[in-house]
Amino acid sequence: MFRLAGIIIGAITGGLGGAVLGYIIGMVVDSLLRPTVKVHTRVYNRQDFTESLLILSSAVIKADGHFKRSELYYLRDFLMNALGPSRTEDALHRLQEIMKNDYNIQSVCATLRTESSIHERLLIVQYLFGLANADGFLHPDEISMIRNISMWMGVAPGDYESIKHMFMGSTSGQAGGGYRSSGYTSKAEELSNDYKILEISQDATDDEVKKAYRALAKKHHPDRVAHLGEEMRKAAEEKFARLSQAYDNIRKARGMK
Known part of the structure; x- marks a missing residue:
């Protein structure tokens, strides 16, 4: 090998x-x-x-x-x-x-x-x-x-x-507990993952959604790794953007302002 x-x-x-x-x-x-x-x-x-x-x-x-x-x-x-x-x-x-x-x-x-x-x-x-x-x-x-x-x-x-x-x-469940890239994710599956990314349940209140996002945004803000250099900061911004995307998806699905 x-x-x-x-x-x-x-x-x-x-x-x-x-x-x-x-x-x-x-x-x-x-x-x-x-x-x-x-x-x-x-x-x-x-x-x-x-x-x-x-x-x-x-x-x-x-x-x-x-x-x-x-x-x-x-x-x-x-x-x-x-x-x-x-x-x-x-x-x-x-x-x-x-x-x-x-x-x-x-x-x-x-x-x-x-x-x-x-x-x-x-x-x-x-x-x-x-x-x-x-x-x-x-x-x-x-x-x-x-x-x-x-x-x-x-x-x-x-x-x-x-x-x-x-x-x-972007994965689908497989027999045995694994997950394979599927190339397609339903809106319901995507939204379910968005809630998990924000570490909250789907029955959370709007205020709890906002609170969870603010806490995670603070934890994962690119400024936290600014001392590692500009390129590291840019990479962290990609991660931060995924959190923001999850929040936006939930906000739109709920009709939150």
Whole structure:
């Protein structure tokens, strides 16, 4: 498997190919992978962060028992954006070694919990869902692994569910609990996901809808990651826009002003 992966890696050329979440997390890594970065008054080591991210990626890739070409493409795209060609090659070789071993994922997450901000951890969860969904199918074991990683990193259940449903807006349920990209989502399904993105039930009052949106808009506002650079801010604006879209859909469906 790894020999085949090496052949594929050597054959791949080109840019990001539309990996939007790869771009997002790439900006996080690009900002964090400087010689040293002060986070919560502690020195953040770029090599340790790369190692942690590769271990988490490996855990999600192995969750469903298959290492798929689409996942390799997705991972390579974001590494290229974050690290550049030479370091990407080193990181992919390191990933091959990581894939052969078992790691204490909970311990890795505990380190990220103390060494990174909640805003950065939320983007990591987004990246992992993008990786899992690279083949157009969210396997139940992949979802379970990301849920555990999210919990171990200290991400609130509501935040995890909100991010998950950002990906499920264009998927349909499958036997066994997985979700496959369907290419079509009914208005009812889309609206149901919008409520989940805002972390509220469909019987919430108009005031509760407004309150939920204001709270999430504050939490996910691009200014929260402005210190990571203008490109990171632009990426965060995409996430913020999805929250706003969910709110607008609900507001229009209810006839709210």
